[in-house]
Amino acid sequence: MSCQLSAICFRATRPSDLAAFWSGVLGWEPADTDDGVPDGGIAILPPDAAGFGIRFLPSQEPRSGRNRAHFDLTSASPEAQSQTVARALELGGAHLDVGQRSEEGHVVLADPDGNEFCVIEAGNKFLADTGFIGALACDGTREVGCFWSEALRWPLVWDQDQETAIQSPSGGTKITWGGPPVAPKTGANRLFFELTVPAGSTVDAEVDRLVSLGAAHAADAEIPGEGVLLLDPDGNEFLVRRDR
Numbered sequence: 172m173s174c175q176l177s178a179i180c181f182r183a184t185r186p187s188d189l190a191a192f193w194s195g196v197l198g199w200e201p202a203d204t205d206d207g208v209p210d211g212g213i214a215i216l217p218p219d220a221a222g223f224g225i226r227f228l229p230s231q232e233p234r235s236g237r238n239r240a241h242f243d244l245t246s247a248s249p250e251a252q253s254q255t256v257a258r259a260l261e262l263g264g265a266h267l268d269v270g271q272r273s274e275e276g277h278v279v280l281a282d283p284d285g286n287e288f289c290v291i292e293a294g295n296k297f298l299a300d301t302g303f304i305g306a307l308a309c310d311g312t313r314e315v316g317c318f319w320s321e322a323l324r325w326p327l328v329w330d331q332d333q334e335t336a337i338q339s340p341s342g343g344t345k346i347t348w349g350g351p352p353v354a355p356k357t358g359a360n361r362l363f364f365e366l367t368v369p370a371g372s373t374v375d376a377e378v379d380r381l382v383s384l385g386a387a388h389a390a391d392a393e394i395p396g397e398g399v400l401l402l403d404p405d406g407n408e409f410l411v412r413r414d415r
Contacts, residue, residue, distance in 0.1 A: 173322070173323060173324045173377075173380075174322070174323070174366040174367060174368050174369070174372075174377050174381075174411060175323075175366065175367050175369065175414075176223050176323055176339075176364060176365075176366060177223060177224065177365050177366065177367040177414070178214065178223050178224045178225060178226045178364075178365040179223055179224075179225050179226070179307060179362060179363075179364065179365070180225075180226045180227075180228055180362065180363050180364070180365050180410070181225065181226070181227050181228065181284070181286065181361060181362055182228055182229075182230035182232065182359065182360075182361045182362075182363075183227045183228065183229065183230060183284050184229075184230065184231065184284060185283075185284070186212055186213050186227035186228060186229050187213055187227075188263075188283060188284075189227045189282060189283060189284050190213040190214075190215055190225075190227045191262075192259075192262050192263055192264070192282050192283050193215060193225060193227075193282065194215045195258065195262045196244075196255070196258060196259050196262060196264075197215070197217075197303060197304070198218065198303075199215040199216055199217055199218065199225070200215065200216060200218070201213060201214070201215055201216075202214040202215065202216050202224065212226055212227055212228040212229065213226070213227050214226045214227070217302075221341070221343065222302075222339070222343045222344060223344075226365065230361075232358060232359060234284075234285055234361065235357045235358050236354070236357055237269070237287060237354065238286055238287055238360070238361050238362055239309055239310045239311070239353075239354065239356070239360055239362070239407060240307055240308065240309040240310070240360070240362045241286065241287040241288050241289065241307075241308055241362075242288040242289070242304055242306070242307060242308075243277075243288070243289045243291050243298065243304075243305045243306040243307075243308050244288065244289065244290045244291060244303060244304060244305065245291050245295065245298050245301060245302070245303055245304075245305040246290060246291060246292060246293045247293060248293045249292070249293055251293065252278065252290055252291075252292060252293060255290045256278050256280065256290050259280050259282075259290070260280075262283075263282070263283040264280045264281060264282055264283065265280065265281050266278075266279070266280060266281075267279045267280055267281040267287055269287065276291075276292030277289045277290060277291045277292055278290045284361075286361060286362070289308070291305060297329075297345075298345070300338075300342060301338075301342070301343060301344055301345055302343055302344060304344045305344065305345065306336075306344060306345045306346065306347050307344060307345075307346045307347070308347050308349070309346065309347060309348050309349070310348070310349055310353045310354055310405075311335075311348030311349065311350075311353060311405050311407075312333070312348065312350065312351055312353060312404070312405055313330070313333045313334075313335050313348070313350060314385070314404045314405070315348055315403050315404050315405040315407070316330070316334075316335025316336070316337065316347075316348040317335065318384055318385050318386070318403055318404050319337055319346065319403065320335075320337045321384050322366075322381055322384055322386075322403075323337065323339075323366075325337040325338060325339050325340065325346075326338070326340065328345065329347070332350065333350030333351060334347070334348065334349055334350045335347070335348050335350075336348070353405060356405075356406050356407075359408060360407055360408055363407065363408045363409050363410065364407075364409040364410070365409070365410045365412070366409060366410065366411045366412070367411075367412055367413065367414040368411065368412070368413055368414060369414060370414065374398060374399060374411055374412065374413055377411055378399050378401065378411055381401060381411065382401070385403070385404045386401045386402060386403055386404070386409075387401065387402045388400075388401060388402070389401060389402050389408060397410060397412055398410050398411050398412025398413065399411045399412070
């Protein structure tokens with residue numbers, strides 16, 4: 172078996188505050204402290220315990236530019252979209268201008284730490300077979316989309332004009348990459364993937380497999396108590412660790 176996408180991790184100046192925001196927006200509950208979230212971090216988990224969790228890890232690194240990834244939240248109706256936007260604003264979010272046109276149906280917001288996300292209009296066909304988190308929308312090349320398809324063994328559900336998307340065989344959130352040009356990377360990404368190695372395999376074996384697919388070791392590859400930090404073909408950090 173290949174590694175599993177266990178969490179999307181946010182580097183956060185105030186992890187508990189950011190976790191409270193996203194818990195309120197998504198309706199997810201904090202993970203039990205027995206789950207062993209390290210380093211003062213906190214995690215929230217989806218209600219059905221399927222798919223990935225979201226972890227918030229303490230970081231004092233200053234924000235530099237827009238994130239390379241953001242959530243797209245879906246809406247069952249125009250009223251539901253308005254309710255999601257209102258709930259996010261009540262919890263400390265803010266409207267964000269990223270150059271979107273007035274005729275576009277999605278609403279761009281920022282969470283209390285400045286991380287962008289979109290609330291997508293009802294009737295979006297591409298996200299019709301997903302959940303509330305319809306997509307993690309990423310800047311990235313076709314090469315990185317193909318890498319992650321092989322790494323997670325998720326099929327490509329979109330591959331056109333250098334844009335790619337993958338989705339778990341079980342359904343749920345899609346991960347998309349918009350193709351070139353990709354904005355230059357400045358500093359560590361504020362959002363990154365956390366992968367866990369299933370029973371019967373080892374971190375070293377999985378790292379070797381990922382490197383053979385095009386990953387590279389990061390400069391500080393070992394994270395005490397965590398795992399191994401790698402870079403995907405577009406230079407984005409991701410973590411590989413044993414399952415807790």
